[in-house]
Amino acid sequence: MTDLYYHPLCPHSRFIRLVLGEFGIEPNLIEERTYERRREFLLMNPAGTTPVLVEDHAPPVPGAGTIAEYLDETCGLGLGDRRLLPDHPVARVEVRRLMGWFNHKFFAEVSDHLVREKIYRRFMTADQGGGAPDMDAVRVARSNVRYHLRYIGYLIRSRRWLAGDTLSYADLAAAAHLSSVDFLGDVPWAEDETAKSWYARVKSRPSFRPLLADRVMGMTPSPTYVDLDF
Amino acid sequence: MTDLYYHPLCPHSRFIRLVLGEFGIEPNLIEERTYERRREFLLMNPAGTTPVLVEDHAPPVPGAGTIAEYLDETCGLGLGDRRLLPDHPVARVEVRRLMGWFNHKFFAEVSDHLVREKIYRRFMTADQGGGAPDMDAVRVARSNVRYHLRYIGYLIRSRRWLAGDTLSYADLAAAAHLSSVDFLGDVPWAEDETAKSWYARVKSRPSFRPLLADRVMGMTPSPTYVDLDF
Numbered sequence: 001m002t003d004l005y006y007h008p009l010c011p012h013s014r015f016i017r018l019v020l021g022e023f024g025i026e027p028n029l030i031e032e033r034t035y036e037r038r039r040e041f042l043l044m045n046p047a048g049t050t051p052v053l054v055e056d057h058a059p060p061v062p063g064a065g066t067i068a069e070y071l072d073e074t075c076g077l078g079l080g081d082r083r084l085l086p087d088h089p090v091a092r093v094e095v096r097r098l099m100g101w102f103n104h105k106f107f108a109e110v111s112d113h114l115v116r117e118k119i120y121r122r123f124m125t126a127d128q129g130g131g132a133p134d135m136d137a138v139r140v141a142r143s144n145v146r147y148h149l150r151y152i153g154y155l156i157r158s159r160r161w162l163a164g165d166t167l168s169y170a171d172l173a174a175a176a177h178l179s180s181v182d183f184l185g186d187v188p189w190a191e192d193e194t195a196k197s198w199y200a201r202v203k204s205r206p207s208f209r210p211l212l213a214d215r216v217m218g219m220t221p222s223p224t225y226v227d228l229d230f
Numbered sequence: 231m232t233d234l235y236y237h238p239l240c241p242h243s244r245f246i247r248l249v250l251g252e253f254g255i256e257p258n259l260i261e262e263r264t265y266e267r268r269r270e271f272l273l274m275n276p277a278g279t280t281p282v283l284v285e286d287h288a289p290p291v292p293g294a295g296t297i298a299e300y301l302d303e304t305c306g307l308g309l310g311d312r313r314l315l316p317d318h319p320v321a322r323v324e325v326r327r328l329m330g331w332f333n334h335k336f337f338a339e340v341s342d343h344l345v346r347e348k349i350y351r352r353f354m355t356a357d358q359g360g361g362a363p364d365m366d367a368v369r370v371a372r373s374n375v376r377y378h379l380r381y382i383g384y385l386i387r388s389r390r391w392l393a394g395d396t397l398s399y400a401d402l403a404a405a406a407h408l409s410s411v412d413f414l415g416d417v418p419w420a421e422d423e424t425a426k427s428w429y430a431r432v433k434s435r436p437s438f439r440p441l442l443a444d445r446v447m448g449m450t451p452s453p454t455y456v457d458l459d460f
Contacts, residue, residue, distance in 0.1 A: 046381070047327075047331060047335055062327055063327060063330055065326070065330060066323055066327055066330060069326060070319055070322070073322065089303045089304050092299070092300070092303065096295070096296040096299060097292055100293055100296060105277055108338075
């Protein structure tokens with residue numbers, strides 16, 4: 001049994017859901033509102049962030065990067081040629097560079113702002129920092145997303161997938177973060193056709209289906225969110 | 231030959247310098263002022279951050295976390311019992327959790343603010359964002375460092391090293407970030423004797439010596455910075 005503590009629009013949780021999907025693991029999803037700072041959750045992950053993976057008879061595995069490395073170490077070889085963190089150390093550098101790019105840089109510049117301001121703050125109490133979105137943060141994130149989209153387009157013009165010839169953690173991290181932003185209608189897809197066609201390829205994978213079914217109370221996803229031919 | 235593009239007070243560069251020291255690798259250090267956004271450097275690391283490791287006949291390895299994983303994969307087994315990322319996947323989870331804690335959380339909450347405001351901005355032009363330090367950011371960082379120090383003390387009361395019985399990447403990451411803050415005189419060591427005694431142990435390692443010799447133009451380190459019995 002695999003439990004995943006997550007939030008539907010948390011981009012790091014989405015990355016791990018895609019990874020688990022590619023491994024053929026169907027987790028038991030447990031929604032965690034990190035801003036409530038639940039004591040039992042903080043004991044599993046003192047950093048207080050989603051996702052946290054819990055397997056039978058093993059200590060909790062907190063954090064998207066750590067979970068991805070753990071799953072590669074424990075199940076990676078089972079994927080054979082489809083391994084998401086490739087075998088060679090040099091190829092792994094490029095996958096980790098881009099996984100870090102999206103999990104840290106894109107998150108700090110884009111997806112953290114948008115998800116916090118437009119989703120989390122709507123459900124937080126005033127004490128927790130809830131309230132109307134800070135539109136300055138939203139505007140900065142909407143501006144930043146454009147150069148990340150161009151960077152994806154730039155990479156995909158010379159490679160089949162983001163980090164090389166095969167699908168990797170880099171693609172799943174990038175698509176996960178973009179999917180949270182796309183739910184909110186804030187990805188200017190028309191600005192880069194190459195990036196858009198890469199995203200359409202990731203979005204059509206079976207591992208992506210559960211993400212497209214996500215709904216957050218009171219929120220309607222953008223019209224293109226579930227459309228595979230957006 | 232191993233080149234390391236770094237900045238003397240960049241905490242991520244310091245982490246990798248400690249790691250290389252533990253591996254017995256003496257890098258050729260090349261100072262990089264990331265805020266100058268030098269084209270050749272951006273080609274090696276499009277994220278524009280230090281450190282970047284360059285070995286003969288191999289592509290550049292950018293980013294502290296990626297370099298640490300790469301060195302473990304290429305040289306880790308050579309350390310035998312002293313391997314800095316332990317063999318077992320569950321033990322690796324704890325090391326990676328804490329390595330991430332310091333490289334991302336401590337950086338975002340403490341060391342990034344202090345190094346940027348008190349060091350980088352002094353050398354930046356007005357166009358690059360230079361000028362007097364933002365004292366609000368400095369105050370927030372000085373307040374945040376206290377709970378991280380308590381967390382180190384809490385862990386060390388039940389373990390010999392941060393992530394378990396042996397020295398690991400977790401200790402080197404934590405000590406690297408703290409050393410940048412200590413250079414600036416902003417670690418309230420008196421608040422946690424356990425954390426202080428752990429830091430003294432890391433600081434007395436041979437791998438730490440080159441860091442204690444660092445000087446930044448026009449800056450004098452805090453009186454306790456080089457003192458092993460601070």
